[in-house]
Amino acid sequence: xxxxxxxxxxxxxxxxxxxxxxxxxxxxxxxxxxxxxxxxxxxxxxxxxxxxxxxxxxxxxxxxxxxxxxxxxxxxxxxxxxxxxxxxxxxxxxxxxxxxxxxxxxxxxxxxxxxxxxxxxxxxxxxxxxxxxxxxxxxxxxxxxxxx
Amino acid sequence: xxxxxxxxxxxxxxxxxxxxxxxxxxxxxxxxxxxxxxxxxxxxxxxxxxxxxxxxxxxxxxxxxxxxxxxxxxxxxxxxxxxxxxxxxxxxxxxxxxxxxxxxxxxxxxxxxxxxxxxxxxxxxxxxxxxxxxxxxxxxxxxxxxxxxxxxxxxxxxxxxxxxxxxxxxxxxxxxxxxxxxxxxxxxxxxxxxxxxxxxxxxxxxxxxxxxxxxxxxxxxxxxxxxxxxxxxxxxxxxxxxxxxxxxxxxxxxxxxxxxxxxxxxxxxxxxxxxxxxxxxxxxxxxxxxxxxxxxxxxxxxxxxxxxxxxxxxxxxxxxxxxxxx
Numbered sequence: 001x002x003x004x005x006x007x008x009x010x011x012x013x014x015x016x017x018x019x020x021x022x023x024x025x026x027x028x029x030x031x032x033x034x035x036x037x038x039x040x041x042x043x044x045x046x047x048x049x050x051x052x053x054x055x056x057x058x059x060x061x062x063x064x065x066x067x068x069x070x071x072x073x074x075x076x077x078x079x080x081x082x083x084x085x086x087x088x089x090x091x092x093x094x095x096x097x098x099x100x101x102x103x104x105x106x107x108x109x110x111x112x113x114x115x116x117x118x119x120x121x122x123x124x125x126x127x128x129x130x131x132x133x134x135x136x137x138x139x140x141x142x143x144x145x146x147x148x
Numbered sequence: 149x150x151x152x153x154x155x156x157x158x159x160x161x162x163x164x165x166x167x168x169x170x171x172x173x174x175x176x177x178x179x180x181x182x183x184x185x186x187x188x189x190x191x192x193x194x195x196x197x198x199x200x201x202x203x204x205x206x207x208x209x210x211x212x213x214x215x216x217x218x219x220x221x222x223x224x225x226x227x228x229x230x231x232x233x234x235x236x237x238x239x240x241x242x243x244x245x246x247x248x249x250x251x252x253x254x255x256x257x258x259x260x261x262x263x264x265x266x267x268x269x270x271x272x273x274x275x276x277x278x279x280x281x282x283x284x285x286x287x288x289x290x291x292x293x294x295x296x297x298x299x300x301x302x303x304x305x306x307x308x309x310x311x312x313x314x315x316x317x318x319x320x321x322x323x324x325x326x327x328x329x330x331x332x333x334x335x336x337x338x339x340x341x342x343x344x345x346x347x348x349x350x351x352x353x354x355x356x357x358x359x360x361x362x363x364x365x366x367x368x369x370x371x372x373x374x375x376x377x378x379x380x381x382x383x384x385x386x387x388x389x390x391x392x393x394x395x396x397x398x399x400x401x402x403x404x405x406x407x408x409x410x411x412x413x414x415x416x417x418x419x420x421x422x423x424x425x426x427x428x429x430x431x432x433x434x435x436x437x438x439x440x441x442x443x444x445x446x447x448x449x450x451x452x453x454x455x456x457x458x459x460x461x462x463x464x465x466x467x468x469x470x471x472x473x474x
Contacts, residue, residue, distance in 0.1 A: 070462035
């Protein structure tokens with residue numbers, strides 16, 4: 001066997017290969033004893049992208065989740081594989097999470113409608129009472145005319 | 149698949165939370181509101197949801213391995229394609245769940261480190277081998293059936309990103325269940341030898357499937373608060389009863405025997421009675437001494453090592469990690 005083919009086992013010369021029911025695992029010649037584990041650093045899985053998906057024309061794109069990717073092209077591939085596996089998709093967008101601008105969560109109260117601005121709401125206008133009063137007034141005028 | 153929620157550590161630290169904020173948080177949950185990543189939440193809620201979603205993600209990625217064993221030897225091209233699609237789905241579910249878990253503040257690399265170092269747990273059922281093709285049929289039908297019961301319940305839970313991931317996952321699991329059922333029915337209506345192979349697979353998997361929903365309620369002490377927070381949507385025993393109710397009649401219908409002489413439905417209580425499924429074995433396997441624990445970890449580590457050069461080649465080191473928004 002060439003040194004290239006036995007690359008992995010050569011790192012563990014004394015070890016026996018793991019015996020599995022899976023022929024693919026056996027072909028890899030994985031050592032049966034676990035070697036020392038070297039933890040992966042942050043960003044080993046690249047950076048986060050936010051995924052926006054539109055099911056069909058006429059609908060708005062909605063945010064469906066995130067993927068980790070090295071660049072926008074790969075982010076689109078991963079987004080398609082993660083979020084469009086079934087059903088219908090009309091369009092798919094990705095954008096780096098770092099490029100999203102938003103208010104700080106602590107500022108959420110800026111979205112509350114101020115109580116002093118009720119004049120912008122339809123409920124602030126009570127026309128039925130006014131119409132009833134208007135009709136009553138007209139009736140009163142007519143009665144006054146007929147008795148005079 | 150799913151993670152063993154029953155394995156979460158005891159609740160702690162809740163008494164140190166701001167009581168007003170805690171009351172408001174619990175009020176929101178009881179109104180049926182979802183909790184989103186940037187909302188205030190008790191530290192203990194964050195920890196429990198993170199553990200649950202992370203374990204679920206690990207279970208999906210490890211869960212692809214027992215069935216993947218049979219991709220090269222699936223009986224026929226159509227079944228091979230279907231099995232590959234199912235295994236791909238499981239790995240995709242892991243991706244969705246790692247994304248959801250990441251919103252709670254733990255980067256995905258650290259979760260994968262915990263899996264590969266052997267620190268993190270995943271669903272115990274995947275530490276058993278798929279000895280024959282019939283084992284893959286039983287896994288796809290009954291283990292996925294158990295997963296669907298758990299995931300459908302959890303999709304009504306309180307943490308927004310997790311519930312959205314689960315809704316997506318459940319749609320795909322519906323195919324897995326039907327695919328598994330089809331394979332089981334094919335074997336059940338086949339030759340004597342095929343029926344025997346199926347029966348033997350069911351005998352092997354019954355105990356792990358009974359373990360699947362976690363230890364009996366009597367030993368899980370902290371369920372009450374997790375249920376109130378809608379982290380846990382039903383008790384382990386309740387889920388086991390739901391599973392037995394739905395699937396025992398279907399298993400019997402196929403002329404298969406369930407390897408438990410004490411299994412019966414009490415006509416008065418409407419509850420299933422069954423033999424103790426050997427919880428000592430459950431704990432032995434979950435603590436690393438099952439038939440396939442070492443292989444699962446070794447294979448997953450090898451996959452990560454073999455892909456490392458690709459990840460490094462594409463890495464842009466100048467980019468900073470930012471927590472995903474969701």
